Amino acid sequence: MFEYQAIVLAAGEGKRMNAGENKQFVVIGKKPLIIHTLDVFSKDPWCSSIILVVSRKDRDRIEDLLDRYKPSKEIKIAIGGAERQESVYLGLQAMENKDTIVFIHDGARPFVSTESLHLLAEAAYAHKAALLAVPVTDTIKQRNGQTLHTLDRKTLWAAQTPQAFQYDIIFNAHQRAAEDNFLGTDDTSLVERLNIPVEIVMGSYDNMKLTTPEDLKRAQAFLKR
Numbered sequence: 608m609f610e611y612q613a614i615v616l617a618a619g620e621g622k623r624m625n626a627g628e629n630k631q632f633v634v635i636g637k638k639p640l641i642i643h644t645l646d647v648f649s650k651d652p653w654c655s656s657i658i659l660v661v662s663r664k665d666r667d668r669i670e671d672l673l674d675r676y677k678p679s680k681e682i683k684i685a686i687g688g689a690e691r692q693e694s695v696y697l698g699l700q701a702m703e704n705k706d707t708i709v710f711i712h713d714g715a716r717p718f719v720s721t722e723s724l725h726l727l728a729e730a731a732y733a734h735k736a737a738l739l740a741v742p743v744t745d746t747i748k749q750r751n752g753q754t755l756h757t758l759d760r761k762t763l764w765a766a767q768t769p770q771a772f773q774y775d776i777i778f779n780a781h782q783r784a785a786e787d788n789f790l791g792t793d794d795t796s797l798v799e800r801l802n803i804p805v806e807i808v809m810g811s812y813d814n815m816k817l818t819t820p821e822d823l824k825r826a827q828a829f830l831k832r
């Protein structure tokens with residue numbers, strides 16, 4: 608068993624989902640999106656604790672949901688920031704046990720499998736930093752002014768979460784990013800810029816992030832399957 612602590616991010620606003628409320632409260636299948644995500648971690652025996660990062664305005668509603676759905680592990684709440692990166696940094700600061708592997712996961716990715724979590728945990732213990740990713744299946748074009756380039760698809764991976772790190776590595780990476788005003792779109796990018804190697808673990812295309820209304824339709828179809 609390779610134990611880890613999880614930070615689950617839910618302090619965003621879900622603006623691109625256009626759901627009339629924060630996407631994490633949208634019911635898919637029979638439960639709100641964020642409860643699906645928390646259930647994956649609370650049922651995994653390798654996960655020793657969960658910190659859920661939420662916005663101040665959603666805190667009461669989230670606490671009501673936790674009372675109602677009662678995930679099988681205790682969940683500690685931390686208040687997030689204006690950007691995803693700031694929410695992660697605040698989650699890391701709220702963590703009491705710092706001698707640990709930390710998984711950082713988007714609350715908006717409810718379909719990560721336990722198998723993927725365990726492959727990632729094994730890689731994180733072996734390499735100190737690892738992420739789930741899948742090979743890009745489209746042909747990717749890069750436009751520089753009027754000129755187009757086609758990137759070599761064999762080298763391209765789509766980053767997912769969780770991303771897993773030894774605590775001190777990811778904490779230092781966030782500290783340095785804050786000092787340098789560097790804003791990345793994932794946590795691994797903060798570690799990469801310190802020239803620390805990160806292991807890629809093959810994820811699953813099912814581990815989708817629910818960002819737009821089309822994603823919600825895909826999620827409903829996935830649950831029906």
Ligand SMILES: Nc1ccn([C@@H]2O[C@H](COP(=O)(O)OP(=O)(O)OP(=O)(O)O)[C@@H](O)[C@H]2O)c(=O)n1
Nearest residue numbers: 616617618619620621622623689690691714715
């Ligand atoms: N300040 C923020 C912004 C995002 N997130 C979380 O990071 C995850 C991935 O972000 P994304 O899917 O982009 O969510 P939102 O920021 O909520 O979406 P949008 O950009 O459409 O508003 C989400 O689970 C979201 O709640 C966060 O904790 N704190």
Ligand SMILES: C[C@](O)(CO)[C@H](O)COP(=O)(O)O
Nearest residue numbers: 713766767768792793794816
């Ligand atoms: C971290 C992430 O899930 C990697 O794919 C993603 O970058 C976060 O969200 P966004 O869509 O880039 O805002």
